Amino acid sequence: MAPPVERGLILSLTVRGLFIGNYDKMLEAALEAERLGFHSVWQCDHFFSVNPKAYAEMSGKGDPNADESGGDPGPATLPLLDSWVAISALARDTKTIRLGHLVNDVGYRNPALLGRMAATLDVISGGRLEFGIGAGWLKPEYDSYDYPFPKASERIAQLEEAVQLIRRMWTDPEPNFEGKYFKIRNAYCDPPPLQKPTPPIWIGGEGDKLLATAARHADGFNSRWWPPERFKERIPQLAEIRRAAGGDPNSLQPSVMLMLIPEKIASDADAERKNFAVVPDSGVIAGTPEDCAGRLKAYIDAGVRRILLTIPNVDKKPYRLQLAGEEILPALKAL
DSSP states (O other): OOOOOEEEEEOBOSBTTSBOOSHHHHHHHHHHHHHHTOSEEEEOOOSSOBOHHHHHHHHOOSOTTOOOSTTOOOOSOOOOOOHHHHHHHHHHHOSSOEEEESOEETTTSOHHHHHHHHHHHHHHTTSOEEEEEEOOOOHHHHHHTTOOOOOHHHHHHHHHHHHHHHHHHHHOSSOOEEOSSOEESSOOOSSOOSSSSOOOEEEEOOSHHHHHHHHHHOSEEEEESOOHHHHHHHHHHHHHHHHHTTSOTTOOEEEEEEEEEEOSSHHHHHHHHGGGTTSOGGGEEEESHHHHHHHHHHHHHTTOOEEEEEOTTTTTOTHHHHHIIIIIHHHHHTO
């Protein structure tokens, strides 16, 4: 029998309207998610916000010609809390809900430092860390902060080394690793993570090479905006890659990031949907709670084991989180 599907709430993405920039409001949402039975809350690892149109241009997702701003793109940026500081505060202020990044960019921190930070977070949270990592994609952010932005194949190669290095730090009392991009010598990680053998490692992304890296080295992968049919196609392929690498083909956990817009009246959800037209239809679950639960069931039927939800303007419209927790999640728990 398959394990129950895990439900997570995304507290911050880089797109305006999809993040909470005030810590008190963020904590309110996290505590409410905890009360409602969400499995986890998640932070993006970005340094500034972008409007939806800019997101489409930078990410290649959605329609960059869609205009949700009425001709006014708004200020250049809005408050976006540092993800590691915010998630550490949430570790202190919550009790049971798990905590993760969607995802740490490999190019922003030395992986040995990142592994050490993550181990400490697992300790202070009482073993609640979900460790997400990816190859990075937001080039304007790299440029603004003067980080190197190598070609995609090199970033994925760095990611593959980083995951192996971090796992080594978490499991070997005297960890050593030497790769093309990173190396450590007796890089002690003491205290190590509480979770054994390690906290779950998630790789975020959609490309073939990146997903193959996840199949070989991670516990799960997360892809944004995919339709259920894509998971039906890719899960068996990735299982075979995992088998060829010597792993259990059934142990790789598929996860999806979706936008959820629940409303009692479907037309209200449709109106909000227009504000995020750059997000492809495949990634949006909008409508009444019953409609939303039916759409989400298709992902479960496709083999997805974790559904991570970003709820637009959840700090300003907290009833949407309540609808998700009180009417949609119970329907998913029954599956």
